[in-house]
Amino acid sequence: MTEIIRNVRGMPDVLPEQAVYWRHLEQTALALLQRYGYAEVRLPLLESTELFTRSIGAVTDIVEKEMYTFADRNGDSLSLRPEGTAGAVRCMIQHGLLHTPGTKIWYQGPMFRHERPQRGRQRQFSQIGVEAFGIADAGIDAELIIMSHRLWQRLGLAAKIKLKINSLGNRSERQQYRQQLQDWLRQHQQQLDEDSLRRMETNPLRVLDSKNPALQQLLAEAPTLLQQLGSASRAHYDQVCAMLSASGIDYQHDDRLVRGLDYYSHTVFEWQTDELGAQGTVCAGGRYDDLVELHGARPTPGIGFAMGQERLVALLEQQSLAASAPLLYVVVQDASLRAAAMQLVERCRDALPDATLLLDHLGGSMKAQMKRANRSGAVLALIVAAEEQQRGEVSVRHMQSDAAQQTLPADELPGWLAGQYASLH
RNA sequence: GUGGGCGUAGCUCAGUGGUAGAGCACCGCGUUGUGGCCGCGGCGGUCGUGGGUUCAAUCCCCAUCGUCCACCCCA
Numbered sequence: 001m002t003e004i005i006r007n008v009r010g011m012p013d014v015l016p017e018q019a020v021y022w023r024h025l026e027q028t029a030l031a032l033l034q035r036y037g038y039a040e041v042r043l044p045l046l047e048s049t050e051l052f053t054r055s056i057g058a059v060t061d062i063v064e065k066e067m068y069t070f071a072d073r074n075g076d077s078l079s080l081r082p083e084g085t086a087g088a089v090r091c092m093i094q095h096g097l098l099h100t101p102g103t104k105i106w107y108q109g110p111m112f113r114h115e116r117p118q119r120g121r122q123r124q125f126s127q128i129g130v131e132a133f134g135i136a137d138a139g140i141d142a143e144l145i146i147m148s149h150r151l152w153q154r155l156g157l158a159a160k161i162k163l164k165i166n167s168l169g170n171r172s173e174r175q176q177y178r179q180q181l182q183d184w185l186r187q188h189q190q191q192l193d194e195d196s197l198r199r200m201e202t203n204p205l206r207v208l209d210s211k212n213p214a215l216q217q218l219l220a221e222a223p224t225l226l227q228q229l230g231s232a233s234r235a236h237y238d239q240v241c242a243m244l245s246a247s248g249i250d251y252q253h254d255d256r257l258v259r260g261l262d263y264y265s266h267t268v269f270e271w272q273t274d275e276l277g278a279q280g281t282v283c284a285g286g287r288y289d290d291l292v293e294l295h296g297a298r299p300t301p302g303i304g305f306a307m308g309q310e311r312l313v314a315l316l317e318q319q320s321l322a323a324s325a326p327l328l329y330v331v332v333q334d335a336s337l338r339a340a341a342m343q344l345v346e347r348c349r350d351a352l353p354d355a356t357l358l359l360d361h362l363g364g365s366m367k368a369q370m371k372r373a374n375r376s377g378a379v380l381a382l383i384v385a386a387e388e389q390q391r392g393e394v395s396v397r398h399m400q401s402d403a404a405q406q407t408l409p410a411d412e413l414p415g416w417l418a419g420q421y422a423s424l425h
Numbered sequence: 426g427u428g429g430g431c432g433u434a435g436c437u438c439a440g441u442g443g444u445a446g447a448g449c450a451c452c453g454c455g456u457u458g459u460g461g462c463c464g465c466g467g468c469g470g471u472c473g474u475g476g477g478u479u480c481a482a483u484c485c486c487c488a489u490c491g492u493c494c495a496c497c498c499c500a
Contacts, residue, residue: 006491061497061498061499066499083499083500113499113500115497115499116426116427116496117492117493118493118494118496119493119494119495120499120500121498121499121500125499125500126500127500195496195497206498209499211496211497260498261499270500277494277495278494278495278496279498279499279500281499282500283500284499285500305500306500307500308499309500310500311500331459331460333458334458365453366458366459367456367458367460368453370460370461371459371460371461372460373459374460375461383458385458386458397459397460399460405459
């Protein structure tokens with residue numbers, strides 16, 4: 001027998017039952033983003049590899065070992081996007097959209113990282129990303145966070161998701177801190193584990209993320225970024241915090257929140273849940289005031305965040321989403337009546353543009369068809385049979401109540417159905 | 426990339442060194458033109474794959490692949 005081909009590891013299918021939650025998430029998010037003035041962009045999945053090495057940071061794991069990179073037929077190095085901000089920035093610069101300050105965009109789609117799959121982590125995963133360009137004021141930092149909080153509320157997830165924030169300061173403050181932290185870590189080398197010793201050299205800020213409990217205790221004594229901030233950076237961060245407080249947003253300042261990507265500066269934040277195991281970050285982002293300049297355009301501040309759709313869907317699946325039942329399921333006595341039945345259903349569809357009307361195409365005994373009608377959850381079953389047909393009539397059976405089956409002229413069916421539909425809504 | 430758990434029917438799982446079972450699902454019958462509940466019957470498995478031990482392996486051993494969880498990384 002021919003071997004059955006499976007999906008590629010880490011690239012999962014979304015089946016109908018789950019897709020309902022995806023739709024719900026995307027529709028809810030889209031409506032909210034529009035209300036805050038964000039415009040949609042559609043970005044390619046493939047970009048020049050250099051775009052990512054330049055913006056994400058050459059020594060990050062994402063670039064070093066997680067990108068799907070390959071040579072195009074002409075030899076160019078291309079990569080499947082491992083995140084969305086780099087492509088968004090590229091797009092904005094390329095099309096001159098940064099000349100008008102205050103451009104706000106969003107995008108949605110799959111990202112790719114070659115990681116070992118585990119709960120809440122796939123090789124192809126989807127994000128909804130949001131970016132605002134050209135706004136230096138702390139108000140946009142706060143608004144982005146407030147907007148995301150509003151989304152959690154809309155989705156009924158607010159109680160499960162907590163906000164952590166920190167400031168990484170500007171480039172020079174961060175560099176100074178990096179040096180300071182590295183020195184401090186060196187003094188405590190003998191207490192560090194293998195991973196941390198490695199990161200101490202390559203990316204010392206990441207040591208702060210360690211999950212090793214013994215290390216966490218030690219790191220509580222380490223110098224903090226906040227202490228290192230100059231007055232302007234500190235004022236910016238304080239403003240963000242003040243605006244969040246004023247809006248009633250609960251947040252927790254976290255000295256160890258440093259984010260994985262190199263391009264962040266100033267405000268960084270993560271929305272986390274403890275209901276998804278080890279991958280609890282459901283939405284994360286921050287400022288990247290140097291990124292546009294890094295890509296060769298005029299310096300332009302930026303800020304954005306990305307939501308992990310799989311993770312949010314996993315939380316949404318804990319609640320039930322009422323699927324709307326079909327109004328009608330059409331049962332046909334024998335195949336010779338199917339054409340007439342189809343015409344009748346189409347007339348009904350003309351009269352009820354929003355209702356779900358199903359015609360049985362599998363045939364078989366009426367008993368078998370009625371079983372399918374029942375399983376479909378339809379409110380009504382329409383029976384198209386020879387005897388009624390000769391009188392120009394059809395029968396309607398109420399599947400969800402004890403009401404008696406009734407017979408009515410086929411011509412009156414669309415109008416009668418519309419009445420039934422109206423009484424249900 | 427590292428470590429651990431698990432791979433038996435479409436799904437959830439039980440089970441035994443002598444080549445397998447349940448529940449659910451699916452199909453049919455109990456109505457000559459009518460669902461749900463109930464009863465009866467049926468379909469469905471190279472027990473992940475390859476090798477080894479054994480008279481004999483789905484069961485024991487090894488390898489491999491897949492999957493899940495954690496590390497790592499991060500949405």
